[in-house]
Each structure stands twice: as C-alpha cells, then as structure tokens.
Amino acid sequence: MPLIVIDDLSDPRLVDYAHLTDVALKKARGTEHGLYIAESALVLERALRSGHVPRSVLALGNTADEALAVLGAYAADVPVFVGPGEMLADLTGYILHRGLIAAMNRPELPEADALLAGARRIVILENVSDPTNVGAIFRSAGAIGADAILVTPRCSDPFYRRAIRVSMGTALQVPWTRVGDWTETRALLTRHGFHVAALALTRDAVSLRDFDGTRHERLALLLGAEGEGLTSEALAASDTVVQIPMKHGIDSLNVAAASAVAMWALSG
Template sequence: MRVVVEQVDSLDDPRLADYAHQTDVALKKSRGSEHGLYLAESLLVMQRALAAGHRPRSVLALGGSVDDAVAALEAKPGGADVDGPGDVVVPVFSGPGDLLEQLTGYVLHRGLIASMHRPALPTVEALLADARRVVIIENVADPTNVGAIFRSVAAIGADAVLVTDRCSDPFYRRAIRVSMGTVLQVPWGRVGAWPATKELLAASGFHVAALALRDDSVTLRAFAARAPERVALVLGAEGDGLTLEALGAADTIVRIPMAHGIDSLNVAATAAVAMYALAD
C-alpha cells in the first residue's frame, strides 16, 4: 500500500464522491467495493479500523491531520513499504477548510474522515464458537443506541454482538461515532428468524436471557448469582421492547427492578447494567 497526499480545490472533484453528503445506505451500496463502504471520523476511529484489518479507500484531512493520517496508514502492517504491480494507492486528500466544510456538512477543524471498505461479516457459528457472553440486539432502530451498546460491550465485556435484520446497521456513521470506533473492534454478525437463531444458540450451549419487565421474570441480581457458563443477553427495541418471538425463545426472562414509577431504562443503559452484573 502506498500513501499519496493529493490537494483538492473543487467540490466537483469525482475523487471526493465518498464524502459528498452520501447517505449511509448509498455508501453501503458503493461501487468498487465488495461489501460497501463506511466513514471513520477522527484519527482514533481510523486507527481502530486499521487495527481491525479494515482496508482504507481514501482519507480526507486538514492541517496537521494530514501528517497524522499518513503516519497511521504507513504504520499499518505491510503499509507504505509494499511496492510492485499489485500495489494499492491510498490517497490522502487535503484542501481549504471552508471547501471541505461545504463538502462534508460540518467543520473538520484539525480532524479527518476516512472512507473504509466494509469487511465481510463472520458467520454466527464462528462468533459463538469460543464465546461465553454475547449480546443480541433486536430491532433497535436508533444508531445512537446501537453505538452506545457496542461501546459498553467493548468496555465492560462481551465476546460478540448479534443484530437482527431490522436493527440499525452498526457501520452507520452515527453508530461508529457514538461507539468511539468500538463497532470496528467488537466481533458482530447478523441473525435471522428466532427459531433458527435459538437453534444455533442452543447448539452452542447458550442460555438465552431476555431483558423484559414481566410477571414471570427473575431479577438481574438473582440471575447473575447463578448465571450459566454461556449467556446470550437479548435487548429489545425502544418503546416496543422485545417481540413475542424473542420472549418465546428465552430460557429466562430477566428484569432490572425499577423505582419511582419508572418502567424501563434506555436500551443502551440496560445493556451496560446487565453486562456489568454478569462480569467475572
């Protein structure tokens, strides 16, 4: 991989298409990329993406961030020292701050944005093979909550995250930003219908614990006191909570007792509390 700094002076430059107010959906369908693209904002997030083995397509940077971007790219294993006919060039675009603000829609200051190739997702079987704790996010539509859950998973401790088809994409820009790039570190994959998902979990020895306020539930403290070796925590959508299919697939319904008439926590807060209770 060779890193080349290139100056840009026009918003019409076709090389900047990845950054020109593209939606997350459009980036996911981008041509020239097997699995689509995502945007990594800030040096820290780009470094986490590179450390996870994700391939950069280009970087948009300002001021001192140009040098930071080049250094980070060249520090990638097999970075700028690779040469030859199969060499891949990664451009680092730089230009006037006001121009780049118009392009991206906000002030970059001394920051950067990297256009990254989405990796192929691992299979559910591979994710479960050596895991003890997994988090399943069912139909959570808000990317802010998805990102916050991933950040808690990375910080407090779970081995993998599984998301349903109707869940917001963890590679969406806001989810990556809120997670501080941890969605690029935590292994995750997608699951389908509950009968097949339950079968996979059972075959791997997982006890399914669904978080919900129900009369037949047990408290989180009681469940944690005698938690099985392998647990899959299931978290539901904002407002609607878990579906009947998810509740039906659960081995145990677990609740977090509430005070002052409060009937629920934010789903990201629930994830953090539950994971902490089950931490070794």
C-alpha cells in the same frame, strides 16, 4: 502515501465523500461489500488495528500529519485529501469536527456459527433502530468484555457513521454479524449451548440481583428496541426474562444504559 490538496470538488476521486448517506455508502460501486466512514484519527486507528482496509482519507490541513502517522503505522498506502473546513463541509454535507474522515471498505461479516464458536458472553440486539443506541451498546460491550454481538434484520447497522462515532470505534472491534428469524436464531443459540436472558418488563421477570449468570457457561443477553421492547417471538425464544431493580417509581432505562448495567451484572 500521497498528500493531495483539493482544488476541485468535482474531482471523481472524492466521490466517496460527496454527500453520500450511510445507505448509499453501503452500496458503493467498485467495492465488494460497500463502504463506511471512520471519523477521527482514533477511530481510523481502531479500524486499521482490526484489519479493515481504507480507500482514502479526507482531512483538514491541521490534521493531515496525524492522518499520515496513523496510516504509516499500519503501512496503509492510500491518498490523503486535504482542504479547508468550509470546502470539506460543502463536499460532505457536514462539518468535520474531529478533523478527518476515512472511506473504509466494509469487511465481510462472519458466519454466525464461526462467530459463536469460542464465545462465552454475547449480546443480541432485536430491532434497535437508533444508531446512537447501537453505538453506545457496542461501546459498553467492548468495555465490559462481550465476545460478540448478533443483530436482527431490522436493527440499525453498526457500521453507520453515527453508530461508529458514538461507539468510539468499538463497533469496528467487537465482532458482530446479522441473524435471521427467531426460529433460525434460537436453533443457532441452542446449537452453541447458550442460555438466553432477555431484558424485559414481564410478570415472570427475575431481578438481576437474583439471577446468577455464572451458572451458565455460555450466556446471551437479549435487548429490544427503545419503546417497543422485545417482540413476543424474542421472548418465546428466551430461557429467562430478567429486569433491573429500580427505585422512585421508575420502571425502565434507555436501552443503552440498561445494556451497560445488565452486561456488567452478567459478565461473570
């Protein structure tokens, strides 16, 4: 894999890194499904381990050897562009705090039926718009052992740079896909035998202490957006509403924190 020292920021080979937003990367020309950015050697390694394909790597001089080692371990023969920090910040629009980034080809998302075929514990994210929360939820899902994640159309993209960074690359490892409206999604979940437990503050909510997730061979934890919570359509599609028992007059947690508590409680 060639090591290329950058001497001209207008080099067309650097276009993947030139101040592109997540939305622009998703629509990148010359790709089948767009691009995403993997930030750090750890995230790059996790992306490669998951079978994702890089286009190139952009690295500071002191991390070039690390980039070459990671790529070499997976026989990924792509160019590694190297330059000083100030130059790379001018190119990308941000400082490379973790030493390197990689332009990765987005994989094709799996069909929902195929994704759920062998799953026992899944998470559904409805309209979670903050990529930081999405990334944190994916990290918890990876650590606790969720088999898959479904995201609704208005949910932030798990392959956005911030979501991947916060997830420490687990957004590239935990299988996920997008689903449609609730009529379609409820039919999908019923078809695969999932009991849907929605995390929400409603009058009929059951404490997680009293809800026995082990009674259900297949269980889906449904989480809503920060502030707004779950829509009425989502609640109507649920089988049980659960809540985390709390003290000191506190009635809610950040959705990322709440997801970790609920996933652990329902992990079975």
